Amino acid sequence: MGDFTKTLTDDNFEIEILNSDKPALVDFWAEWCGPCIALGPTVDSIAEEYDGKAVVGKVNVDHHPTIAAKYSIRSIPSLLIFSNGKVEEQLIGAVSKEEITSIIDRLL
Amino acid sequence: MERKVIIIGSGPAGLTSAIYTARANLEPLVFEGLQPGGQLTITTDVENFPGFPEGVTGPELMDLLRKQAQKFGAETHFANVEKVDISQKPFKVWAGGEEYKTQSVIIATGASARLLGMESESKLMGFGVSACATCDGFFYKDKKVLVVGGGDTALEEAVYLTRFASSVSIVHRRDELRGSKIMQDRVMKHPKIDVLWNSVIDEFVGESKGVGLTGVKLKNTKSGEISTVECDGVFIAIGHKPNSDLFTNQIKLDDMGYVKTQPDSSKTSVEGVFASGDIQDTVYKQAVTAAGSGCMAALDAERYLESLES
Ligand SMILES: Cc1cc2nc3c(=O)[nH]c(=O)nc-3n(C[C@H](O)[C@H](O)[C@H](O)COP(=O)(O)OP(=O)(O)OC[C@H]3O[C@@H](n4cnc5c(N)ncnc54)[C@H](O)[C@@H]3O)c2cc1C
Numbered sequence: 001m002g003d004f005t006k007t008l009t010d011d012n013f014e015i016e017i018l019n020s021d022k023p024a025l026v027d028f029w030a031e032w033c034g035p036c037i038a039l040g041p042t043v044d045s046i047a048e049e050y051d052g053k054a055v056v057g058k059v060n061v062d063h064h065p066t067i068a069a070k071y072s073i074r075s076i077p078s079l080l081i082f083s084n085g086k087v088e089e090q091l092i093g094a095v096s097k098e099e100i101t102s103i104i105d106r107l108l
Numbered sequence: 109m110e111r112k113v114i115i116i117g118s119g120p121a122g123l124t125s126a127i128y129t130a131r132a133n134l135e136p137l138v139f140e141g142l143q144p145g146g147q148l149t150i151t152t153d154v155e156n157f158p159g160f161p162e163g164v165t166g167p168e169l170m171d172l173l174r175k176q177a178q179k180f181g182a183e184t185h186f187a188n189v190e191k192v193d194i195s196q197k198p199f200k201v202w203a204g205g206e207e208y209k210t211q212s213v214i215i216a217t218g219a220s221a222r223l224l225g226m227e228s229e230s231k232l233m234g235f236g237v238s239a240c241a242t243c244d245g246f247f248y249k250d251k252k253v254l255v256v257g258g259g260d261t262a263l264e265e266a267v268y269l270t271r272f273a274s275s276v277s278i279v280h281r282r283d284e285l286r287g288s289k290i291m292q293d294r295v296m297k298h299p300k301i302d303v304l305w306n307s308v309i310d311e312f313v314g315e316s317k318g319v320g321l322t323g324v325k326l327k328n329t330k331s332g333e334i335s336t337v338e339c340d341g342v343f344i345a346i347g348h349k350p351n352s353d354l355f356t357n358q359i360k361l362d363d364m365g366y367v368k369t370q371p372d373s374s375k376t377s378v379e380g381v382f383a384s385g386d387i388q389d390t391v392y393k394q395a396v397t398a399a400g401s402g403c404m405a406a407l408d409a410e411r412y413l414e415s416l417e418s
Binding site: 030032033034035036037038041042061062068072073074075076077078090092093094095096097098 | 144145152166186204234236243246248320341
C-alpha cells in the first residue's frame with residue numbers, strides 16, 4: 001500500500017473519514033480480489049497527488065466486515081467518496097483514474 | 109516521439125506480445141486498460157497453464173507475465189485507450205488524455221462478461237447483481253443467490269458460490285445444461301444447488317440505494333408465465349463479448365464483433381495492425397492460446413517493421 005494511503009479500521013474510520021473536513025476516498029478491497037489488486041496503484045497515486053487536499057484510505061473487507069456491511073457493500077472493488085461524513089458517490093468495479101479524480105475535484 | 113509498437117491490452121495475449129517485442133528491442137508500450145492483467149485476474153486457480161504443476165492463481169500468473177515483459181524493457185501504463193485512428197500512418201492512439209503515434213499496433217483487448225442488457229440490471233449492478241463470483245461471493249454468506257447461464261462458467265460459479273451462500277439456483281433458458289459432463293454431475297449432485305429450467309430473467313427487483321436487490325421476476329420460456337423469486341444476489345454468467353468497440357468501422361470485424369485475422373496469422377484488414385487473444389478467437393479462448401497468439405502478433409509486427417526499413 002502506498003505511503004499516503006491510510007489503512008482504515010473500525011477504530012479510526014470515524015475520525016479519519018467521517019469527521020474529516022476534506023473530501024475522502026475510501027477503497028473497499030480484499031487480498032483475494034484480483035480487480036481490487038489491479039485498482040490499488042491507481043488509488044495510491046491519487047492519495048499521493050491529493051495529499052493535503054483529500055483523504056484517501058482503504059478498508060480490507062476481510063478484516064473489517066462491519067464497515068463494509070454498514071455501507072451495504074456487495075461488490076468489490078467499491079469506492080465511496082465522502083464529503084462532510086456523507087457518501088456523495090459510489091463507484092463500482094474497474095474505473096479510470098480520471099473518473100475518480102473528477103468527482104474529488106468537484107468536492108474540493 | 110513515434111513508437112514502433114503499441115500494444116492495447118495486458119492480458120496473456122498483450123503481455124506475451126510485450127515480452128517478444130521487448131526482447132526484439134522494439135521498446136513496446138503497453139496500455140493496460142481498466143482490467144490490468146485481463147480476465148484471469150478475476151479467477152482463483154489456473155490449473156491448465158503449462159509450467160505450473162501445482163497450479164497458480166490468475167493474479168499471480170499475470171503479475172509474473174508483466175514482470176517478465178518489464179524485465180526486457182516493455183513500458184506498461186495503467187491507462188485505457190479512448191480512441192484510435194488507424195486510417196493513416198503513423199497510427200494514432202489516445203490514452204489517459206494524451207496522443208501517441210506508432211508504426212504498428214497490436215490489439216489484445218480481449219473480452220468482457222456479457223450482460224443481459226436490461227435497465228434494471230445496470231441499475232442494480234454492484235447492489236446485488238454481479239458478473240464476478242470470485243469478487244463478490246464473499247458478501248453472500250448464508251444468503252440465497254441465483255446464477256444465470258448454463259455453460260461451464262455458470263456451473264463453476266454456482267459450485268464456487270456454495271462456499272458462501274445457503275442456496276444457489278441456476279437460471280437456465282433450456283431444459284438441459286450446456287456445460288461439460290463432469291461439471292453437470294457436480295452441479296446435479298450438489299445438495300445446495302438446484303436448477304430453474306426453461307427460465308429467463310424478466311426483471312431485477314430492488315433499489316440501488318439501501319436494500320439493493322430483493323428478487324427477480326422470472327419468465328418461463330415454454331408457458332410465458334411470470335413468477336417472482338426472492339433472492340439476495342444474482343450472478344450473470346452467460347459468456348463473453350469481444351472488446352472491439354474502439355475499432356468499429358476502422359477494421360474488419362465479424363458479425364459477433366470479433367476482429368478478423370488472416371488465416372494462420374495475426375494480420376488484420378489494416379496493414380501494420382495485428383490482433384491476438386480472445387479479441388480474434390471465436391473457438392479456443394484459453395490463456396495459453398491467447399499467449400500463443402500474442403507471440404504470433406509480436407513476430408508478425410517485427411517482420412512488418414523490418415519490411416518498412418528495407
Ligand atoms: C472467470 C474466468 C476463468 C478463466 N479460467 C481460465 C483457466 O483456468 N485457464 C485458461 O486457460 N483460461 C481461463 N479463462 C480464459 C482466459 O482468461 C482468457 O482466454 C484470456 O484471459 C484471454 O486473454 P487476452 O489477453 O486475449 O484478453 P483478456 O485477458 O481479456 O485481457 C484484455 C485486456 O485488454 C485490456 N483492454 C480492453 N479494452 C482496452 C482499452 N480500450 N484500452 C486499453 N486496454 C484495454 C483489458 O484491460 C485487459 O488487460 C478464464 C476466464 C474467466 C473469465
